[in-house]
Amino acid sequence: MSVVCTAFPVAPGFDCPSLALDSAQVARGRALARKIAKEVQQFTEVRSTVAIERTVLRLFGVEGATDGEVPLCNVCVDQLQVAGRLTAGIAQPFCAAMLATGLQPTELALEVAAGRLDLASFAGPHAPDPAVLQLGRTLANGGLDRIAAQRQQRDAFQARLGCGVQPLRYVIVASGNIYEDVVQARVAARQGADIIAVIRSTGQSLLDYVPEGATTEGFGGTFATQDNFRLMRAALDEVGEELGRYIRLCNYASGLCMPEIACMGAFERLDMMLNDALYGILFRDINMQRTLCDQRVSRRLSALAGLVINTGEDNYLTTADAIEAAHTVVASTLINEALARAAGLETGQLGLGHAMEVNPLIENSLSYELAQAMLIRTLFPGAPLKFMPPTKHMTGNVMRGHVQDAMFNLVGVATGQGIQLLGMATEAMHTPHMHDRYWALESANLIFAGGRALGSELAIKAGGSIEKRAQATLTEALGLLEEIAAEGLMTALSRGHFADIKRSPDGGRGQDGVFERAENYWDPSEALLSERLIAAQQLHADGSAHDPYAGGAA
Amino acid sequence: MSKHPTQTPPGPSLVPLRGAGKGPRPVNLQAVRAYGDTLDDGQMMLSFALPVPFSEEAKEAGRELCRKMGLLEPQVYHAHDLGEGFTYLTIYARNPHTVDFTKISVPKLDARRLDRHGVEALWAEHMTRKIRILGACTGDDAHTVGIDAILNVKGYHGEKGLEAYKCFEVKNLGAQVSNDVLLQEARAFAADAILVSQVVTQKDCHRSNLAALIDLAEAEGLRAGITYVCGGPRLSHAIALELGFDAGFGAGTTPTEVASFVVQAVVRERQP
Numbered sequence: 059m060s061v062v063c064t065a066f067p068v069a070p071g072f073d074c075p076s077l078a079l080d081s082a083q084v085a086r087g088r089a090l091a092r093k094i095a096k097e098v099q100q101f102t103e104v105r106s107t108v109a110i111e112r113t114v115l116r117l118f119g120v121e122g123a124t125d126g127e128v129p130l131c132n133v134c135v136d137q138l139q140v141a142g143r144l145t146a147g148i149a150q151p152f153c154a155a156m157l158a159t160g161l162q163p164t165e166l167a168l169e170v171a172a173g174r175l176d177l178a179s180f181a182g183p184h185a186p187d188p189a190v191l192q193l194g195r196t197l198a199n200g201g202l203d204r205i206a207a208q209r210q211q212r213d214a215f216q217a218r219l220g221c222g223v224q225p226l227r228y229v230i231v232a233s234g235n236i237y238e239d240v241v242q243a244r245v246a247a248r249q250g251a252d253i254i255a256v257i258r259s260t261g262q263s264l265l266d267y268v269p270e271g272a273t274t275e276g277f278g279g280t281f282a283t284q285d286n287f288r289l290m291r292a293a294l295d296e297v298g299e300e301l302g303r304y305i306r307l308c309n310y311a312s313g314l315c316m317p318e319i320a321c322m323g324a325f326e327r328l329d330m331m332l333n334d335a336l337y338g339i340l341f342r343d344i345n346m347q348r349t350l351c352d353q354r355v356s357r358r359l360s361a362l363a364g365l366v367i368n369t370g371e372d373n374y375l376t377t378a379d380a381i382e383a384a385h386t387v388v389a390s391t392l393i394n395e396a397l398a399r400a401a402g403l404e405t406g407q408l409g410l411g412h413a414m415e416v417n418p419l420i421e422n423s424l425s426y427e428l429a430q431a432m433l434i435r436t437l438f439p440g441a442p443l444k445f446m447p448p449t450k451h452m453t454g455n456v457m458r459g460h461v462q463d464a465m466f467n468l469v470g471v472a473t474g475q476g477i478q479l480l481g482m483a484t485e486a487m488h489t490p491h492m493h494d495r496y497w498a499l500e501s502a503n504l505i506f507a508g509g510r511a512l513g514s515e516l517a518i519k520a521g522g523s524i525e526k527r528a529q530a531t532l533t534e535a536l537g538l539l540e541e542i543a544a545e546g547l548m549t550a551l552s553r554g555h556f557a558d559i560k561r562s563p564d565g566g567r568g569q570d571g572v573f574e575r576a577e578n579y580w581d582p583s584e585a586l587l588s589e590r591l592i593a594a595q596q597l598h599a600d601g602s603a604h605d606p607y608a609g610g611a612a
Numbered sequence: 613m614s615k616h617p618t619q620t621p622p623g624p625s626l627v628p629l630r631g632a633g634k635g636p637r638p639v640n641l642q643a644v645r646a647y648g649d650t651l652d653d654g655q656m657m658l659s660f661a662l663p664v665p666f667s668e669e670a671k672e673a674g675r676e677l678c679r680k681m682g683l684l685e686p687q688v689y690h691a692h693d694l695g696e697g698f699t700y701l702t703i704y705a706r707n708p709h710t711v712d713f714t715k716i717s718v719p720k721l722d723a724r725r726l727d728r729h730g731v732e733a734l735w736a737e738h739m740t741r742k743i744r745i746l747g748a749c750t751g752d753d754a755h756t757v758g759i760d761a762i763l764n765v766k767g768y769h770g771e772k773g774l775e776a777y778k779c780f781e782v783k784n785l786g787a788q789v790s791n792d793v794l795l796q797e798a799r800a801f802a803a804d805a806i807l808v809s810q811v812v813t814q815k816d817c818h819r820s821n822l823a824a825l826i827d828l829a830e831a832e833g834l835r836a837g838i839t840y841v842c843g844g845p846r847l848s849h850a851i852a853l854e855l856g857f858d859a860g861f862g863a864g865t866t867p868t869e870v871a872s873f874v875v876q877a878v879v880r881e882r883q884p
Contacts (some may be wrong), residue, residue, distance in 0.1 A: 082742050115789050171838060173678075241696060244696050245696045245698055246694050246697030248694070248696065249694065249695070259752070260752040260753060260755075260812050261752035261788060264788060267832065277752050277812055278752075341787075342787070342788075343786060343787070376757055377765065378766070389656070416863075421724040453863055454845060454863050486811075486845050486863065487845055487846070491661070492661050492694060492698060492700075493660070493661045493694070493700045496692065496694055496700055558764070558766065573638065
């Protein structure tokens with residue numbers, strides 16, 4: 059295991075009460091999750107997608123868009139796909155064309171966009187020749203070096219300014235205009251925010267391209283673009299330097315451009331990405347083959363970048379009942395963990411998601427929430443778990459909402475959560491106003507300071523309702539994992555095991571962008587990335603996943 | 613308000629702060645003021661930020677803004693430096709303005725509130741086939757929590773959703789459905805009612821999107837004969853009518869409220 063603090067201290071910043079769980083069940087759950095993940099990996103390793111090929115070009119250094127605002131990466135990949143020559147990958151024809159023309163990556167892409175160059179005419183029937191191999195490796199290494207350099211820079215920042223104290227205070231900005239977002243983010247940082255998440259414009263997850271440039275129009279959020287990433291990064295570095303804290307930046311590597319956005323985020327030193335193996339399938343009706351392939355590449359890049367991924371299990375409870383469906387969250391976090399490990403992500407990069415969504419008006423709702431929060435905490439020692447605030451039961455009654463969020467903050471600090479997405483009293487009504495965020499941060503500051511040592515002082519009553527509830531949920535999760543492992547993840551998704559939503563393997567958006575790799579498929583970044591992850595001991599020498607939790611819950 | 617008898621004698625022309633006399637004074641419904649702890653004190657709380665640096669001047673600017681709104685005696689209870697040249701203020705002030713409650717008119721749903729049994733009974737009385745309901749979150753909106761709460765069997769607030777009713781055949785198209793796809797589906801499904809959920813409201817995109825649906829429906833000849841219903845936290849029946857819908861539902865709406873309206877509207881539509 060790497061011992062460098064990249065994003066989070068390996069241990070939580072404080073203690074939490076211990077919860078007695080059946081360790082044989084925990085070990086069985088993990089083994090089942092690994093089996094499920096392995097099957098997914100075997101499926102994805104022999105496939106690629108248009109988004110993955112565009113990511114290869116981004117690593118090569120292709121940037122920018124045509125006058126008509128079509129990204130050059132899309133132009134190139136689309137040209138080859140239309141010609142029916144994409145199954146061997148974009149890398150070989152692209153590198154061959156560069157050698158033939160003497161052009162740089164973006165220059166070449168501009169020629170393609172101008173209609174003066176046909177990449178298909180450079181697509182060879184066999185494995186790439188040595189000159190192409192060498193150029194591909196040089197270009198891919200250039201992109202991977204950019205990512206590694208940003209990771210080093212983050213390490214340097216955090217060595218100087220610290221990693222922050224958990225639970226880290228995470229707030230969103232969502233004005234639609236990156237310049238307003240910057241103002242909102244800087245204010246939030248001054249009020250105590252540790253993490254700024256820029257919510258994306260609604261609908262971006264379904265775009266099969268990443269928009270270009272700094273954007274000032276968006277609905278419910280702001281477009282994720284490389285320029286927007288850069289503007290926000292610079293603003294947070296500046297204000298963080300002044301405050302003496304490293305302010306983390308979060309965005310979304312999800313939807314149809316999952317690996318591309320992970321790559322662009324890694325280039326611009328984002329620190330976190332919403333990145334879930336199942337979320338897009340369930341909640342955005344993205345084709346499951348597409349998302350499962352894309353998540354693998356996005357997570358491998360995140361592993362290299364030292365990015366923390368945030369998974370989206372919290373969302374299951376926004377559609378399904380929080381008490382009845384609690385076990386689906388547990389099962390899904392175990393699957394997400396196994397898939398993340400397979401991609402080389404370390405414990406400190408696993409921001410596994412869960413939520414506080416039990417109806418607050420029922421009696422003992424807090425006991426249910428404590429049981430669930432402690433169960434997830436106990437299953438993933440050291441992982442910076444992401445705890446999501448009440449959303450389903452927020453009503454526009456801002457005073458009650460503020461109290462619900464306060465209870466959430468108390469549960470978060472007492473159970474040692476890593477990343478606390480602060481609830482907004484105005485949730486369900488509008489995207490946060492500047493002072494909504496101030497209310498939220500003031501509440502969190504007060505409760506986190508006051509409750510800092512609570513977790514280490516309290517003990518959970520043996521055989522009491524909290525312990526029983528947690529154990530029952532784990533048992534139920536194990537049952538679900540047995541079913542999924544027996545039938546395979548894709549079948550399980552088509553049967554509606556998660557969030558009461560059913561998706562078919564051939565349904566949803568983006569399937570036309572998935573293809574089986576031809577025998578002569580080549581992506582030079584794939585092997586180079588594996589080498590780097592192995593060298594950093596994020597993967598075993600044979601490319602298999604580390605399993606630091608082996609032997610049950612630590 | 614219950615402790616005040618609701619007569620309408622001539623109200624006081626000034627805002628009294630004390631000396632209410634024996635027993636509660638009656639509320640003058642023709643001149644109603646905000647209430648803090650004394651009738652007609654006009655007390656209000658305001659909460660807002662100003663894009664000026666935290667200072668005495670910022671507080672005075674907040675008070676001045678209140679005076680410009682016609683509020684009296686604005687008092688800054690709390691001021692906070694948000695940084696970056698912004699100040700947050702909580703202000704209490706007295707509002708001397710009145711409204712004539714007897715002249716207030718709000719459009720209300722033209723439907724009795726039925727329970728699930730009542731909905732199914734009314735349907736059975738008038739129809740032999742199921743009522744076809746098509747639901748969607750339209751435009752860019754990806755938030756299906758509202759439409760799901762109304763339509764899915766699981767329902768909301770202890771009430772089953774419309775899928776659970778034997779009188780409804782429900783098709784939920786889910787998130788991010790464009791208006792033209794919705795209407796194509798409506799034609800293919802021969803929908804009796806269309807339920808549109810709009811949660812994202814930034815820059816009033818919900819209003820333009822909903823209005824565009826009705827325009828398109830009219831152009832396609834699909835407005836008549838179909839009951840159009842919209843719902844979302846920032847919608848109301850009044851807004852829905854304004855946008856050309858038959859009904860609108862706001863936050864906290866339960867499935868039976870929607871079912872009651874839909875069954876009555878569809879039955880009425882089919883009367884000769």
